[in-house]
Amino acid sequence: MNKTININLSGTFFHIDEDAYQKLQRYLEAVKRSFAGTQGGDEIMADIEARIAELFTEKMQHDRQVISVKEVDAVIAVMGQPEDYRVDEEIFDDAPKSTQRPKTGKQLFRDTDNKYIGGVSSGLGHFLGIDAIWVRLLWVILAFASGGSFIFVYILFWIIVPEAATTAQKLAMRGEPINISNIGKKVKEGFEEVEDRVKNVDYDKVGAKVKSSSKTFFDTLGDIIMLLFKIFAKFVGVLLIIIAGTSLISLFVTLVTFGSVDFIIGPWSDFFAYSNTTGTPIWLIAVMTFFAVGIPLFFLFLLGLKILITNLKSIGSIAKFTLFGLWIIATVGLIYVGLRQFSETAFSGSISETTVLNHSVVDTLHVKLAANTLQDERYYQHTKYDFVKVDGTKKLYMQNIRLNIIPTEDSIASIKIQKYADGNDFDNARERAQKVEYEYSLQTNTLLLNEYLLTEINNNMRNQKVRITLYVPQFQHIFIDKNLSKYVERYIANDKDYYYGDISNHLWQVKEEQLICQDCPEDEIPNTDKEETKGIHINVEDKGGESFEMKIDETGIRVQSN
Template structure:
């Protein structure tokens, strides 16, 4: 059973074995005696203790671990004995040294505040990358002016890269071993001179190794391969930083502008209200989108910085798990809102009305015209969703406006004119869809031989965009002549049958007579000119061109017609 004691080394508490404590105590006393009377001895000893505490922390697996003789001897081997580093050792530069050369430490990125202009980022990168800080500053300046990325990158490095405060950290910044000798030199000779001497020593070591042939071909090849992989890793890190930073900037600008637009009701944001079937406001949805996509891109940026910076400050478990929790919450929220939005179109229903119109003498002609609203056409938004736009009525109240209106012409069973209006809409249930369909406002008007049909429908914004549409079927008696006004273009439905081979829009301006079989016969249409490539006989023809497929076969007993075009498939057979 061994006795342990608690010590405070550089303001850090350690549990240490008694024998190891005695050896460490003797070692520190020897260092104090070695530097007694030396200028700056107190700072040298404080930096040495801080370095020893850092080495102890690297070897500890948990806070309750006891420092043993093994750890103390390992630390002493790294730091060296005081007698090995006499102040006047430079007098014996020509005498061969018996001590073994220790390998250099890997450079760590710190901010050099001793040579800073703003935050010391560029001065620290000079030692880490081996590039003059002037060129690094110019690069940041160019990126900041032309892309804005330089400013963001500098701010992030300023926040995440620690400052080189202690002597140990300043030596780490240059990759110089932190031992008694270098700490002494740092305090006495100044940081810039020591860093320059360290570089010179490094070059001398490399040159000596090359000249003496101590490195084999395979060692050089291995170093080359390792260097290539490091370069690739750094390139990947830079790429991740660029992707992450660009995405975060774009998401932030999008969230900020959209959120502000929603709060102050800038025109155009109404589109979201037209579609949104949930109670979530637009700013909340934009925030959830920012968190759901921004947090992964932030970790991508952080990963790139970790690849480039060896000693980057850790975010900590609390921050990591907090961001993970926010990401999961935003993802789940968006999934719930997406399911609610999709369910709003799960069912369709309709509302229908049938009304008798008027009687008319057969020689008279029925004029059909579409009626528009000048106020709605003037202030309707240019952009819409699913043919639905936002408008404002005479009182300034908002309305949803759509031109998804069609009409069909069919034969009446008697001598009365009738109109059947069907309003369709979607909803998250059949009753919900039916209520939205019933809320559609649509009207028409008859004036003797003129029938005026609205070319639009309107509904309250609370009904949202739910595929609202209106289909009117006009039943007219046999023999009635119909003339379609130019305003009906685009509103003639596919259920209208006629005896011509052209598209429905060409029916405008002609006179059509309703036949007993429900087909309209053109009374004043010009003779059809067959396009090139059609085979025409007296009773048969087959036509395949850019307008579709048209087949007509007729003999003495029956006839067959097939027409396939953009309006659909039309087939008819008759016995003669």
């Protein structure tokens, strides 16, 4: 077994086995000898080592991976052998075309060597393959055409696009292969450019003075913008950590509580059991929800840490792909469960039955709730959805009923009981609606309505409900008991514009298309704390003192004179 050695290559630590280390060391020494006596040799070696470190990082699958001879050979194949290139005057002055290698794909960087403000235009020029002057001209035209808004686009480019600081980045910016030959050539060109500037300093002094001053101004401006951006980025990082961290904790606590429903005896456990159309265990839904929502939150948390700690180590490719796989599985699972749940309740069916009430129009019809004989048989007592024992059989108990009153031209009152339920098709929904049990009774002048409906356990909870419509003939008096207030429909046409339970505990007479209150105080103001405030109210008063009120809402338009 080879010994493992820790090395520091251009500021990056690597684990490398002994054979690979010796081969890499021999390679670097050979490269160094090939640049011996060359101007800028140290800079060339630094750039070559930085490029080798980049290649090693790209080939590593995780932080603990040991670099072997295989990885070293692959890097040498990319960089080239030192004897293939001689860095002297000839190679830069008259390089043969046969030694040229095809250019690689360009990368977008800011060219700060040829910058005027931030190097954005010159960098885009390299990337697009056009002269930077045309890019600068385009920025000016767009800035004027957009009223200055494109200046912010330029600043955004300035902030987002990195600077080509190293020789490797400068080569990548131009799409040139990053190997020994090109690195050496680029460094040599840099030194020659400096020499030329020194030689021509007297000739260019006056012409460069204004440009240098403007560059200094823009450099300072750029530093200020970058500082503000870094402060803002740190703030965003802290915000991401706080939001993602608290959300993860809240999500975990909520889903642990939710997922434990399967193991706890209580009203919620029964409720979920009979409302879950897919049969999927609640704990499994909780786990899938945690992964589907929690994994993106976890990566947001890591992003916040990365913004605050720039040298934060990555969690590794294996962990990333594992989490991504879990997220895909959880998301697909939740979509499947959601579609199954939706398909089981996609259709609504109903059945209705209308019965004539043998009641004299002369007498007042009292409508009230019947005594709840099943109250003591309820399992949980205080929930709208419950379970009861009826003759020893467990049934679903639901207080999902509503009462509506409609005037009729018939001479006798009647009652319509309409039962609803959902299902995976119309026939299934109607079959469930047929199995809904609801009872009422007429005792002399009193109509007694049950406040609940029942259905067999095996019908499950499928939005079963009962809608009661009471058809009342003209001039019939009717009194709605106060215990019915929470079961009255939102609006029953009446002359007082009462909504919901406000209509209860009053005596009414049917006249034409509405109920006329017989015992309401003239100055009584209906309850405005509920939804009766919805709609448009218009009060109109003319010069003669006459006025009327018009109300427009979902029930229609009503006009009342005052």
